[in-house]
Amino acid sequence: DQQVKQNSPSLSVQEGRISILNCDYTNSMFDYFLWYKKYPAEGPTFLISISSIKDKNEDGRFTVFLNKSAKHLSLHIVPSQPGDSAVYFCAAKTGTSGSRLTFGEGTQLTVNP
Amino acid sequence: DAGITQSPRHKVTETGTPVTLRCHQTENHRYMYWYRQDPGHGLRLIHYSYGVKDTDKGEVSDGYSVSRSKTEDFLLTLESATSSQTSVYFCAISLGTGENTGELFFGEGSRLTVL
Structure with missing residues (x-):
């Protein structure tokens, strides 16, 4: 049972544009959601989190x-930079x-230059 | 920097051999975790520890055991390695300050290949 799902294995954007990464979940008992970033040959690093009682964190x-009603969260990166790859x-x-x-x-x- | 060291960083072994991966931390954090990362699965929790000699199973614990005899060391053992255990293994600690937001700090990983 995949309780947290990211349906897009890959995303390509141009430098300076917005990157939107999506995530869906099924467990309504989740109280915190987090995003981690991982470069090759390194461990994941914490990026940003959000409490389930909020709808936005910047x-x-x-x-x-x-979006709790849709059990969906998204990460927006603006503007995108090549180092965000x-x-x-x-x-x-x-x-x-x-x-x-x-x-x-x-x-x-x-993120393409 | 939470100071996690994983060893070895790379290991190639043969099916049926025992393997032990070590996670060492320098700041006396209570909670430690072992995850494995595989394509298409993200990171999955193998075992975790909430103190010396206190450990419990995660979602993919079959074929693995752990030990924590000192606060700073959390060992992951594959008693008899199989090819399905070829993976990248990450140790993590919970920084555990204030409200528990779930934030973990990860080590750099140990890449294990079982032939």
Whole structure:
């Protein structure tokens, strides 16, 4: 049972444009959602998170939107830069799971100069 | 920098041999995790620990065991490696300050190939 799903394995955008990465979930008990970024041969690094009681969280060029009724979240990167090229993982936790995260499959973002 | 070191970083082994991966942290964080990353599956939790000698299973624990005899070390053992355990293994710690937002800090990974 894939509780967190990223349906797009890859996304390609031009430098300076917006990148939108999507994530769907099925478990209504998730209380936090997180995005991680991963470069090749490195560990994932935390990017941004959002509580289930909010619908938007912004940090610089990165904004996460949460639509609870649709069980959908998205990560917007504006403007996109070549250094943003990486695999992005969506993750979620419940209130009783501590920091045991459930991850999506990942989306490879390529930002072309 | 939360100071996680994974060893070995790369290992090639044969089916049926035992393998131990080590995760070492320098800041006495209580919670430690082992994940594996595979194409099409993202990261999946193998085992986790909430203190010395306190461990529990994750979603893909079959074929793996763990031990935590000291706060700073969390060992992942494959008793008899199989080709399906070829993967990249990541150790993570929970920074655990304030409200639990789920944020984990990951090590650089250990790439294991089982022939």
